[in-house]
Amino acid sequence: MIDFLATNLVARSAFLLLVFMLAVFLVIAVIRIATRRAVLRSGIKAIAQSQPSERSTRLQDHRDDGWTKLAAQIEKAGLNLADTKGDQLREKMIAAGFTSPAAPKLFTLARLVLVLLLPTIYVLLASAGGNELSFFRLYLFGSALALLGLYFPNLFVTARADRRREAITNGFPDCLDLMLVCVEAGLGLEAAMDRVGREMLHSHPLVSALLSGATLQLRAGAPRDEALRKMGDRSGVEEVRSFATLLIQSDKLGTSIGETLRVYADEMREKRRLRAEEKAHRLPVLISIPLVVCMLPTMVGVLMLPGAVRIVREMVPALTGGG
Template identity: 60%
Template sequence: MLDLILSNQAARMATLFGIFVIVAGVAMIVIGVVNRRSQVRAGLQQIANSNAVMVEESATSLRQRENQNAWARLADMIERTGLDLTDTKNERLRDRLIAAGYTHPAAPRIFTLARLGVMIMMPLYFVVLMFAYSEETPSFLTLYLGCSLMGVLGLYLPNLFIQAKADRRKEEIVNGFPDCLDLMLVCVEAGLGIEAAMDRVGREMVKSHPLVSQLLSIAVLRLRAGATREEAFRRLADMARVDEIRSFTTLLIQSDKLGTSMSSTLRVYANEMREKRRMRAEEKAHRLPVLISIPLVVCMLPTMIGVLMLPASIRVVRDIFPLMNR
């Protein structure tokens, strides 16, 4: 058989072709098995990563909850000693804290405790710095004025921090809400109900706009827990503390009561929100020349005046002043 294959050209070619087919078939089988294993491994890795992200997010939320509970327990311990941490304008303070994103029931008492702590620690820090880095013993007037200034700063700095955080939160919600409306409009026009659309949009916008996603997810959870649409939407507006979302929830409540189409309502309001976002962008663009003129006048105008007036000043000193002395 071997002699026939070696002596016959056709038999030799057929044998080589058969060997090639066998090797190619084995190679394709091995490649297919390796690809299937790699696909399975990639799928398992993706599932593991998603589970790790979920565990990390849940751990983060649990850690934040534990920290809030720890602060609440500390506030309770201090109140049991006889110090009342209730603010005289507790409702107004709670509204400001909710606008900044602090929705814990003990948030006003924790804020009052933090403000007292800052107001006490800043004067003590000033006194320590004065005695540690001053070569001479500071006078009583210096310590009194410095401690008074630090105490006033410690009293108002937490308020400024809360106001700045509320402004940043409002800006993030306002910037992300038009995209949320567009995506919700697509979901409603595709056949989803308003609850399913809010749930879908809340899950899709976790990474891009987390604050809007959190508000929508909480509203969906309230609806699933048995709350009416009016109650859930009003609670959504109270949590957001943003005029755009308040108007949106009022529009949804009216549409639900009157029985009008949700898709047309969302389309009209989405167009209005896009127009408002465009107007805000144009307003910022028109403010740029005014804002640029301030450093232009402060930095460049004195230099230009100096360059223009310097030759004349030198000429006056060289020519006019000698003539005046004669």
């Protein structure tokens, strides 16, 4: 490899360019981290010295928006990052936990970069290794890597959304139990959601974020049905949407919220128990696959090997006339 780089001018230039790009990237990353820490320190000092009514505004102003600025600068350069299915992509990004307005544009940018970057890396590595690149090979591997770069961000976002929905689904029954305790203790719905959201910050942070967001909307003056409906839409979980609809109906009909929470909490715990039983019943089927693939050939070989050895030693010479 070193001899090839020393003798081949193109490979040496490509390698030096790659090293230079990595060094520039590391320097820029270190500078950005140092600048960000300095900005955060100044922002914290300003927040500590400000009045309580101004702190929320200052926190919003000092929020990290580097990705948003990056997307805006790329679009100003003439590259349109808007997707034809912008609304569906926006819902998918929110379901995966990417709530920034620039998340769909950054998703499109990531796909574009990977489509160009992966085939380029393959060409550079193949050239550096001294392998001759035929047109068929270049077309086959380049197309495969481009398709991988095109669909990998989509798979990543889908997997992240599935994990997020699973975490919310598993943590929501505990949230209902705590809300039931708070409501029966005399707290209102808004106060109960705020209290439970603060209590579940470490145990179930996704559920806590949903409750805190709905509480902030209620404090900002949004109608209760609108805040609850948006909470269900942000979660992407059908159980949370049903819970929001149930609370809206209970509020409009004047029924007891405590009784509603008790019934729905029992139902959610029952669903969680059924999901656990379903996973437990799937285990024997899943275990049989590695059993058949890995252990069964070994057992068959161990049982049949002595007989095969005896056949080779006794019957084969007799059949060939050597016995």
